[in-house]
Amino acid sequence: MREVAVVSFAQSTSVRNNAVQNEVEILMPVIQKAVADSGIPSKEIGFTCSGSADYLAGQPFAFVYGLEAIGAWPPVRESHVEADGAWALYEAWVLLQEGEIDSALVYGFGKSSPGQVRDVLTRQLDPYYLAPLWPDAISLAALQARALLESTDHTEREMAEVAARSRRDAKTNPNAQVTGDFDAEQILSDPYIVSPLRKHDCAPISDGAAAVVLAAGDLARKVSKRPAWIRGIDHRIEPHYPGVRDLTRSPSTRKAAEAAGALQSEIDVAELYAPFTSQELILRDALGLAKPNGTKINPSGGALAANPIMAAGLIRIGEAATRISNGEANRALAHATSGPCLQQNLICVLEGE
Amino acid sequence: MERTAIVGIGQTKHDTAREDLSIAGLVREAATRALDDANMGWADIEAVVVGKAPDMFEGVMMPELYLADALGAVGKPLLRVHTAGSVGGSTAVVAAHHVASGLYERVLTVAFEKQSESNAMWALAPKIPFQPTLVAGAGGYFAPHIREYIRRAKAPDHIGIEVAVKDRVNGMRNPYAHLRIPDISFEKVAESPMLWDPIRFLECCPSSDGACAMVLTSERYAATGKNPAAWVRGTAVRSEPLGMAGRDEVNPCAGRDCAADVYAQAGITDPRGQIDLAEVYVPFSWFEPMWLENLGFADEGTGWQLTDKGVTALDGDLPINPSGGVLSSNPIGASGMLRFAEAAMQVRGQAGEHQVDGAHLALGHAYGGGSQFFAMWIVSSERP
Amino acid sequence: MSDPVEIIQTPIRLEYNYTPGVARSRFLNGLAEGRILGERCERCHKVYVGGGSGACARDGIPMTEVVELPHVGTVTTFCVVNVPFAGSTVEIPYTTAAILLDGADIPLTALLQEVPAADVRMGMRVEAVWAPEDERGPTSDSIRYWRPTGEPDAPIDDVLKRMRADA
Numbered sequence: 001m002r003e004v005a006v007v008s009f010a011q012s013t014s015v016r017n018n019a020v021q022n023e024v025e026i027l028m029p030v031i032q033k034a035v036a037d038s039g040i041p042s043k044e045i046g047f048t049c050s051g052s053a054d055y056l057a058g059q060p061f062a063f064v065y066g067l068e069a070i071g072a073w074p075p076v077r078e079s080h081v082e083a084d085g086a087w088a089l090y091e092a093w094v095l096l097q098e099g100e101i102d103s104a105l106v107y108g109f110g111k112s113s114p115g116q117v118r119d120v121l122t123r124q125l126d127p128y129y130l131a132p133l134w135p136d137a138i139s140l141a142a143l144q145a146r147a148l149l150e151s152t153d154h155t156e157r158e159m160a161e162v163a164a165r166s167r168r169d170a171k172t173n174p175n176a177q178v179t180g181d182f183d184a185e186q187i188l189s190d191p192y193i194v195s196p197l198r199k200h201d202c203a204p205i206s207d208g209a210a211a212v213v214l215a216a217g218d219l220a221r222k223v224s225k226r227p228a229w230i231r232g233i234d235h236r237i238e239p240h241y242p243g244v245r246d247l248t249r250s251p252s253t254r255k256a257a258e259a260a261g262a263l264q265s266e267i268d269v270a271e272l273y274a275p276f277t278s279q280e281l282i283l284r285d286a287l288g289l290a291k292p293n294g295t296k297i298n299p300s301g302g303a304l305a306a307n308p309i310m311a312a313g314l315i316r317i318g319e320a321a322t323r324i325s326n327g328e329a330n331r332a333l334a335h336a337t338s339g340p341c342l343q344q345n346l347i348c349v350l351e352g353e
Numbered sequence: 354m355e356r357t358a359i360v361g362i363g364q365t366k367h368d369t370a371r372e373d374l375s376i377a378g379l380v381r382e383a384a385t386r387a388l389d390d391a392n393m394g395w396a397d398i399e400a401v402v403v404g405k406a407p408d409m410f411e412g413v414m415m416p417e418l419y420l421a422d423a424l425g426a427v428g429k430p431l432l433r434v435h436t437a438g439s440v441g442g443s444t445a446v447v448a449a450h451h452v453a454s455g456l457y458e459r460v461l462t463v464a465f466e467k468q469s470e471s472n473a474m475w476a477l478a479p480k481i482p483f484q485p486t487l488v489a490g491a492g493g494y495f496a497p498h499i500r501e502y503i504r505r506a507k508a509p510d511h512i513g514i515e516v517a518v519k520d521r522v523n524g525m526r527n528p529y530a531h532l533r534i535p536d537i538s539f540e541k542v543a544e545s546p547m548l549w550d551p552i553r554f555l556e557c558c559p560s561s562d563g564a565c566a567m568v569l570t571s572e573r574y575a576a577t578g579k580n581p582a583a584w585v586r587g588t589a590v591r592s593e594p595l596g597m598a599g600r601d602e603v604n605p606c607a608g609r610d611c612a613a614d615v616y617a618q619a620g621i622t623d624p625r626g627q628i629d630l631a632e633v634y635v636p637f638s639w640f641e642p643m644w645l646e647n648l649g650f651a652d653e654g655t656g657w658q659l660t661d662k663g664v665t666a667l668d669g670d671l672p673i674n675p676s677g678g679v680l681s682s683n684p685i686g687a688s689g690m691l692r693f694a695e696a697a698m699q700v701r702g703q704a705g706e707h708q709v710d711g712a713h714l715a716l717g718h719a720y721g722g723g724s725q726f727f728a729m730w731i732v733s734s735e736r737p
Numbered sequence: 738m739s740d741p742v743e744i745i746q747t748p749i750r751l752e753y754n755y756t757p758g759v760a761r762s763r764f765l766n767g768l769a770e771g772r773i774l775g776e777r778c779e780r781c782h783k784v785y786v787g788g789g790s791g792a793c794a795r796d797g798i799p800m801t802e803v804v805e806l807p808h809v810g811t812v813t814t815f816c817v818v819n820v821p822f823a824g825s826t827v828e829i830p831y832t833t834a835a836i837l838l839d840g841a842d843i844p845l846t847a848l849l850q851e852v853p854a855a856d857v858r859m860g861m862r863v864e865a866v867w868a869p870e871d872e873r874g875p876t877s878d879s880i881r882y883w884r885p886t887g888e889p890d891a892p893i894d895d896v897l898k899r900m901r902a903d904a
Contacts, residue, residue: 022758024790028799042797054435055414058753059481060407061437064722067594068790071797075607078592078726079443082408082415082435091432091447097454098354114753123414123749127470128375131413132747237421237431255428339418344431372744412749474822483757483765485846485877486822496816497835501897504859550817550830550854594794598783598842601901 004096005220005227006325006350008037008213009318014177014206014306017113023057027069027109027209035105038213039223042071045213046101048078049092051085051108052310055123058114066109077101084108085210085314086273086336086346092214093233102219109209110310117205117309124339126240137340138202142194144247144341145278149196151248152285156196159277160184163200163304166277170301177306178204196278200304203275208308210315228321228332228350232260235346237339247341250286256347257287257333267295268329271316273336275303282342283335299323313337317348324352356737357452357585358570359697360578361391367531367563367682370469376411377423380465383564383687384424387461391568391578395425398568399457404434404444404464405686406721409476411467424463438634439590440464441565441689442719442728446588448569449730453585458571464690465564473560473685492557492637494723496549498602499639503551505603506642508657510551513638514542515660517556517680520635523667524677526706531561531682556638556680563684565691572736583697586714586731587618595723602724608647611727616649619714619731624649628731630672630699630709631716632692636679641665644718645673667707675699675707689719693730700734760791763803765875771867773808775841776800786838787845808865810838810883811891813900817854832857836883837900844900851884860893862886 010033012026035042048070052063063080072078081087085108092104118136125131148154161184170176187200220227236252236259239245257263270289274280280302284290289297298304300319303312313336320332330352338344363386365371371379380403388394401424403417413419417426417433424431436443441464448462468476480486502508521537524530534541537555545555568578575582591611593600600606612624621627631648635641642656650671651659659665665673674680676695679688696717698704704712713735719728757765760776764787767774775786778793778800785793786806793800815834832854835844849857850866863883873879 019754019756020759022756022761022790024792025758025760025799028792028797031797053415054407054409055751058751058755059479060409060476061722063435064437064595064725065790067592067725068596068792068794069797071793071795072592072594073597073795075591075593075610077590078436079434079447079590080436082433087432090430091434094447094450094454094456097456098450100354111756114755115751120414120751123408123412123751124418126419127411127413127416127747128745131749132745235430235432236428237418237426239422239427240419241422252428339415343418343421412747482755483761483876490820490822493816493818493820493833497814497833500816501814501859546819547817548820550819552816596785596787596789596843597794598781598785599795599901 002097002099003217003229004093004214005229006212006321007215007220007224007227008034009321010034010037011175011210011315011318012208013175014208014308016177016205018111018207023109023111024065024069026207027066027107030209031069031107031211034211034213040103040213040215045103045105046077047092047095047104048076049088049104049106050080051083051088052110053082055120056110056112056309083338084310084312084336086317089212089314089317090233090235090346093230096214096216103213103215105211105213106314107209107211108311108314110308111207112205112309113207138194138197140242140340141276141278142197145196145276148248148278148282154281156188157184158281159201160187162277162280163187166298166301166304169299170305173300173305175306176301177206179301179305197276201277203303203307206306206308208306208311210311210318212314212318226325226327226352228324230348231351232262232349234259237344240343242341248282250282250342250345253283253286253335253345253347256345260347260349262333262347262349263288267331267333269296269299269320269323269332271298271300271320271334273303273313273316275307279342320350324350354453355455356572357449358572358575358582359567359732360570360575360582361387361393361568362694362698363387363390364529364565364691364694365563366529367561367684369561371562376416376467377420379467379562379564380420380463381423383566384461384463387566387568390580393568393577398425398459398461400430400451400460401426402432402434402444402448402451402460402462404440404690405466406437406440407476409471410473411470436721436726438685438721439689439719439726439728440721441687441691442693442717443590445567445690445693445730446590446728449585449588452569452571459574460569461566462569463564463566464687466684466686467562468560468685469562492549492552495637496552499551502603502639502643506654506657508642512642512657512660513551513556514539516638516641517542519666520674520678520680523675523707524681527677530677532559552637558636558679558683561682561684563682563687565687565694567694580701580703583700583732583734584736586733586737587615588730589614590728593725595725603643604647604653605724607725608720608727611729612648615729615731625671627714628716629712629714630675631718632676632695633673633718634679634689634692634720635674636683641673672709675704675709689728692719693717697732700732758791760789768879769873769875771873773806775804775806777802777804783842784840785843786841806838806840809886810836810863811896812859812861812863813837813844813897814859815857830854836863837896842900848882850882858890860890862888862891
């Protein structure tokens with residue numbers, strides 16, 4: 001396996017509703033910063049790959065405009081996935097394994113504010129049997145949370161503690177949207193929005209963008225004092241129908257983690273893409289992090305602090321990489337998810353040299 | 354880089370509306386044919402790479418999530434590529450990289466569109482606030498550039514009609530083709546309504562439901578299939594921005610650069626002489642001469658002469674779109690992969706009635722967006 | 738038991754708020770005032786108009802130098818449309834044209850009127866026909882359409898050569 005590292009990462013500050021800028025205007029400074037910080041001249045980057053979703057933007061070919069933000073001239077090797085930027089990173093990583101190019105720019109972007117996200121996401125469901133029922137994203141997550149509470153030892157208090165921890169840790173994240181000191185008691189006294197989920201159990205709605213530059217082997221060592229090496233990366237998908245799955249577990253997360261070599265030794269930092277507190281508990285169970293011990297979970301605040309859909313998974317990789325690069329951690333795990341109730345999951349293992 | 358072989362190919366019968374199948378049924382029709390051709394079962398596949406165009410065509414957001422079960426992808430990596438109209442091609446390129454990288458040995462790739470489910474003309478260009486909508490359909494976008502080609506090349510008016518006839522004649526020899534026009538003729542096309550001058554109705558692609566699938570493998574599995582393997586000799590993609598001052602949409606730089614890259618990989622220095630045939634994305638007739646030039650088969654301004662002289666006919670020296678091309682079937686998300694697959698079928702001797710004799714080296718080409726996204730591959734009957 | 742269900746209609750309604758963005762807003766607000774505003778890239782010096790994304794697509798940087806453009810230009814290419822589309826109020830056949838405004842480096846696409854389709858040519862000089870002042874707003878409809886100025890045609894080869902010049 002060819003050595004590939006994250007050598008830079010940039011993100012926008014997530015906001016509830018950027019009513020002034022379009023997606024390209026949000027994306028441009030993020031890409032410029034990631035490229036500038038990478039130490040690799042823009043025209044020398046070997047490949048570009050992005051992640052976004054037409055239905056989020058409410059228009060077809062939404063990603064095409066993203067290309068205006070990168071200065072794609074002379075023409076560039078470029079691709080796009082209709083998924084979170086974390087999967088765009090996977091595509092770039094695969095290409096880097098071949099050895100023909102040495103660097104890649106990866107970005108993810110999206111405004112969740114234009115539509116009603118919880119309804120837009122119902123369009124991800126089977127169009128014949130599920131989508132016509134319009135089971136919104138929060139209700140589906142609530143179904144999953146209910147199953148979790150009823151069939152495991154997990155409690156609403158644990159969920160509230162995840163929320164409190166996330167918002168508190170987010171205070172040191174300049175790009176976070178929802179931060180503050182909330183305590184579990186306060187949270188538990190709030191009403192449900194969809195039982196058993198309360199407002200604090202849910203990620204905010206965010207507009208934002210993120211970009212990462214990957215570099216291979218010697219190039220990474222040349223441009224970065226402490227590259228965050230990708231030691232393993234893998235992704236898996238589960239059956240689509242919530243009724244067919246055990247929603248309280250995440251076997252695809254487990255399988256991806258095993259394939260990526262995540263479970264072989266201690267993790268210092270785990271950035272998990274959990275838009276719902278209940279989902280963080282499920283992911284941690286799958287990863288053997290139910291009792292975190294020495295592992296810091298979501299020091300960025302995670303998706304509960306900022307959830308720019310289509311960039312949030314890439315941000316987990318960027319945040320984990322940053323903690324390697326700045327010496328806070330030696331071994332980190334980043335996770336991304338897609339689809340209803342954690343249907344598809346990606347795990348990336350990062351290490352310092 | 355690992356050698357990559359194509360050992361299974363399948364496609365659906367393309368049609369205006371495949372009302373006999375759900376979206377899952379459509380992809381499975383193609384995928385099961387590809388697996389059967391490859392002598393493989395679902396369990397043999399290690400990763401699945403899916404491609405399709407905007408989700409508004411079916412009204413399903415990220416339909417690969419819904420299709421995970423239908424595509425045998427449960428427990429496996431599943432990736433969805435979307436690069437506008439070139440997506441079928443770029444999906445095949447991504448799948449090829451999955452094998453060439455050494456990471457996977459048996460990859461299923463599927464591209465599809467079931468555009469009868471929604472409204473294709475709307476989905477291509479819905480009315481978005483603050484953006485003027487002036488023309489309906491892709492033809493309205495491309496017609497002005499075609500006009501500029503005709504002016505530059507001083508091409509006679511009838512060239513487009515010749516392409517339209519040729520591709521439908523070829524389509525009659527392709528059992529999967531959507532459009533079957535047995536009485537297609539020069540007069541029939543010339544007399545069809547002018548839609549976006551100079552594009553007539555019969556010079557346009559249809560709107561189709563359809564899917565295409567291929568099984569790509571490492572060298573270790575290349576002999577598995579029912580037919581001899583086709584070998585990938587080169588893959589390339591290039592993109593240029595849509596609204597950039599100085600772009601040439603008639604002979605796009607991204608297309609020329611993409612072709613140069615894939616030819617270099619495949620050791621092609623004389624495309625016209627070395628390549629036996631090409632499956633090229635021609636959704637409106639005039640794109641044939643335009644792409645012949647963009648791909649280096651003809652000098653600038655002379656592409657139309659190859660068409661005019663019959664060079665690009667099935668029995669010509671450089672057959673273009675022996676399958677009938679996009680003018681015969683256009684499930685948008687699949688069309689690019691159909692070009693790539695048909696090129697591979699040719700070098701495997703698998704193209705039946707539209708087989709080009711002695712086909713050993715073929716080009717598959719796809720483009721998308723405002724002539725800004727390009728994906729190409731070169732396939733051969735010879736192992737590299 | 739009735740016949741098996743083979744097809745279902747599932748209407749989908751989703752509402753979205755669109756943000757044109759800073760550059761497009763500037764263009765549209767300019768139209769409301771009867772002005773055509775573009776921007777120049779500080780790196781490649783090309784002048785863009787039509788209110789795209791606000792990025793110079795060649796350099797990937799935002800363009801902040803605002804340039805006011807005249808309301809005349811040259812038809813660089815066109816097509817005659819015979820296909821109606823949902824919501825259209827324009828009679829068919831109609832002509833749409835790519836119009837390179839004097840001073841701009843990228844054409845904008847617009848409707849041509851007051852000229853028979855058969856008379857439209859590449860190189861034709863055209864001018865904007867505005868909606869009455871009290872009917873203008875931040876919308877492309879502030880310019881109703883474009884019509885020939887009557888000037889002699891611009892030399893199309895030169896116009897196109899300049900338009901396609903690399904930075």
